[in-house]
Amino acid sequence: MNSYGQMMVKKSVRDTLRLDQVDLATLDPAGRPIGPRTKKEAADDLAVTGDELEALQEALYAEDSRAVLLVLQGMDTSGKGGVVRHVMGLVNPQGVRIASFKKPTAAELRHHYLWRIRKVLPDKGHIGAFDRSHYEDVLVPKVERLINAAELRKRYKEINAFEQELADSGITLVKCFLHISPEVQKERLLARLGDPKKNWKYNPADIDVRSKWSKYQDAYTQALRNCRDTPWYAVPADRKWYRNWAISRLLLETLREMNPAFPQPAFDLEAEKARLVNDDPLR
Amino acid sequence: MNSYGQMMVKKSVRDTLRLDQVDLATLDPAGRPIGPRTKKEAADDLAVTGDELEALQEALYAEDSRAVLLVLQGMDTSGKGGVVRHVMGLVNPQGVRIASFKKPTAAELRHHYLWRIRKVLPDKGHIGAFDRSHYEDVLVPKVERLINAAELRKRYKEINAFEQELADSGITLVKCFLHISPEVQKERLLARLGDPKKNWKYNPADIDVRSKWSKYQDAYTQALRNCRDTPWYAVPADRKWYRNWAISRLLLETLREMNPAFPQPAFDLEAEKARLVNDDPLR
Numbered sequence: 001m002n003s004y005g006q007m008m009v010k011k012s013v014r015d016t017l018r019l020d021q022v023d024l025a026t027l028d029p030a031g032r033p034i035g036p037r038t039k040k041e042a043a044d045d046l047a048v049t050g051d052e053l054e055a056l057q058e059a060l061y062a063e064d065s066r067a068v069l070l071v072l073q074g075m076d077t078s079g080k081g082g083v084v085r086h087v088m089g090l091v092n093p094q095g096v097r098i099a100s101f102k103k104p105t106a107a108e109l110r111h112h113y114l115w116r117i118r119k120v121l122p123d124k125g126h127i128g129a130f131d132r133s134h135y136e137d138v139l140v141p142k143v144e145r146l147i148n149a150a151e152l153r154k155r156y157k158e159i160n161a162f163e164q165e166l167a168d169s170g171i172t173l174v175k176c177f178l179h180i181s182p183e184v185q186k187e188r189l190l191a192r193l194g195d196p197k198k199n200w201k202y203n204p205a206d207i208d209v210r211s212k213w214s215k216y217q218d219a220y221t222q223a224l225r226n227c228r229d230t231p232w233y234a235v236p237a238d239r240k241w242y243r244n245w246a247i248s249r250l251l252l253e254t255l256r257e258m259n260p261a262f263p264q265p266a267f268d269l270e271a272e273k274a275r276l277v278n279d280d281p282l283r
Numbered sequence: 284m285n286s287y288g289q290m291m292v293k294k295s296v297r298d299t300l301r302l303d304q305v306d307l308a309t310l311d312p313a314g315r316p317i318g319p320r321t322k323k324e325a326a327d328d329l330a331v332t333g334d335e336l337e338a339l340q341e342a343l344y345a346e347d348s349r350a351v352l353l354v355l356q357g358m359d360t361s362g363k364g365g366v367v368r369h370v371m372g373l374v375n376p377q378g379v380r381i382a383s384f385k386k387p388t389a390a391e392l393r394h395h396y397l398w399r400i401r402k403v404l405p406d407k408g409h410i411g412a413f414d415r416s417h418y419e420d421v422l423v424p425k426v427e428r429l430i431n432a433a434e435l436r437k438r439y440k441e442i443n444a445f446e447q448e449l450a451d452s453g454i455t456l457v458k459c460f461l462h463i464s465p466e467v468q469k470e471r472l473l474a475r476l477g478d479p480k481k482n483w484k485y486n487p488a489d490i491d492v493r494s495k496w497s498k499y500q501d502a503y504t505q506a507l508r509n510c511r512d513t514p515w516y517a518v519p520a521d522r523k524w525y526r527n528w529a530i531s532r533l534l535l536e537t538l539r540e541m542n543p544a545f546p547q548p549a550f551d552l553e554a555e556k557a558r559l560v561n562d563d564p565l566r
Contacts, residue, residue: 062483084377093379094367094414100377131377182564193556199548200345204555213564265482272487273476281465281496 013249017233019177022224024217029181030238035245042245049248050090056252057127059260061095064125066170068254070247071133074178075216076206077188078237079244080131083178086244087251088129097122100131113137113155114162121171127251128171134159135223142219143212156226163230173230174254176247177220178237182213296532300516302460305507307500312464313521318528325528332531333373339535340410342543344378347408349453351537353530354416357461358499359489360471361520362527363414366461369527370534371412380405383414396420396438397445404454410534411454417442418506425502426495439509446513456513457537459530460503461520465496 016034036042060066070088072080080100088096099120108116114134122128138155141147147155163173189210192202209216224232233250237243299317319325343349353371355363363383371379382403391399397417405411421438424430430438446456472493475485492499507515516533520526 058480062480081377085375088376089372092368093371093376093412094364094381094383096376096379096381098377098379129376186559186562189559190556193552193559197341197345197545199552200546202548202550202555204550204558207555207558207562211562211564262480263483265485267485267487269476269482272485272490273473275487275490276469276472276476279469279490279494281494 012253013246014231014233014253017235017246017250019224019228019232019234022221022228022232024179024221024234027179027234027236029179029184029236031236032239032242033236035249036242039239039241042241046086046090046245046248049245049252053248053252053255054091056255056258056260057091057095059262060127060255060258061092061125062262063260064263066172066258066260067122067124068127068172068174068251068258069122069166070127070129070251071135071173071175072129072131072178073133073135073139073176073220074237075180075185075213076209077185077192078178078180079240080178082240083176083244083247084129084131087248088127090248091127095126097126097128098131099128101133101136114158117162121166124170134162135227138223138227139216139219142222143215152222153226156223159227160229163227167230172254172258174247174250175230175232176235176250177224177232178235178243180237182210184238185210295536296529297514297516297536300518300529300533302507302511302515302517305504305511305515307462307504307517310462310517310519312462312467312519314519315522315525316519318532319525322522322524325524329369329373329528329531332528332535336531336535336538337374339538339541339543340374340378342545343410343538343541344375344408345545346543347546349455349541349543350405350407351410351455351457351534351541352405352449353410353412353534354418354456354458355412355414355461356416356418356422356459356503357520358463358468358496359492360468360475361461361463362523363461365523366459366527366530367412367414370531371410373531374410378409380409380411381414382411384416384419397441400445404449407453417445418510421506421510422499422502425505426498435505436509439506442510443512446510450513455537455541457533458513458515459518459533460507460515461518461526463520465493467521468493 011034013034036045060068070083072083074080084098088098097120101116104113104116117130117134120128138152138159142152166173189202189206192198233246235243235246235250294317296317319328343351353366355366357363367381371381380403384399387396387399400413400417403411421435421442425435449456472485472489475481516529518526518529518533
């Protein structure tokens, strides 16, 4: 407990942010329901969390039997990429696997929607992060009425089963809904338009999606309600520093609970030391 | 030119470390042929380099048409993993692809040795790093006499052709030989045996490989001499801080030369701003 932020946290971040009843309208995207009150406190805490995360990650990697998968969902500009950069950037890239899911390609559409997801699941020992995920396949098709209600229900069921399968295979999911307000989204889209180095992140179709804000909130609500055999965390995302802090702590609490252990050597340590000390390959 | 280390560098690191005549015996693994003289200078310089690398990486990612691939080869403990952590860790994990190649599996051995390499080449816009690579397939088989001289020559040719194919497809290779002394390797292996958190990195077979030090140096010499249509850089690796500094600079010089550019928007900026300002999805 080395920093103010960490001392403040009595209740866990997971318990605080876990979505039990999914009612997005009651959640404040600018809220700070637990933890640091200021950007400075959050930054200090993030550095400490980073050190512990990296140590836990190394043990997870050495153990080589389980994995973590951070699932990031949220409206455009909610900060999925920012979390990858600032939270996943805290740990050793050797043990990290990032995948992002854009609009499905023609090849992807010829397969089951979980096909492209399964291809990039994190290997054992790794921490994966999905920038968007299989949830896109119950959001866009619902809003755009590409599938009917029965197919949607089928997908919710499939997703619950898929996530249970991941758990059974040793992959712990940390599912985060990055919750922003339409006002903050407008600011961030304008920032993308105003900076030549950010123009590439902007897509005119983003406004088409934005214009269906309520429909997307409804699609999220249904998806989150129907697919929470594995819990969802709602992360207030209007403040970037709070969002990054919260997700770093969700990962930390998850890894602490997993408690990965460095494996015992399968060889005789003293015998190996003796071999090495007596060895001189150039003699 | 913000730091002492960068001010010192007149000649490029690439020109200094490029292997023209491959004579490993004349290269000092503890050398500092260019750049910082102390760990402190190197650390200051690495931070500045990291900022510039991250900016160039973002442009490379936005441009989405070319890629970089760092190939790391060297004896056990030469620091391939350390480079991944400390150099690749400088940039945004979203644009990074790490692959490590262990002893080929039975499935891999049923394919051409380049099969497993091709599967994990970096996508456009990314910086990849290979911890070991296709060069293992001209090192181990030569030392262990698993293939004959004609097959070895064939592989050298294939590797040159493969690397040319990568260049033609927009992947710029940065091939680094991490050069350590057997004395430093002994220290590092003993450190792995002495620390319970490092035991997992130790493999008794490492000493079998170490006992063939001269044969491996010879195999490296032949591989580096015969496969340098795409240049090799010899990185003195007895000092970890120098090794990390040097490779960060090799990457930086490479990316500066590639000079990636943020793409011009394919839409009307002002029209999009107007759409956005007039838009209120909740109205």
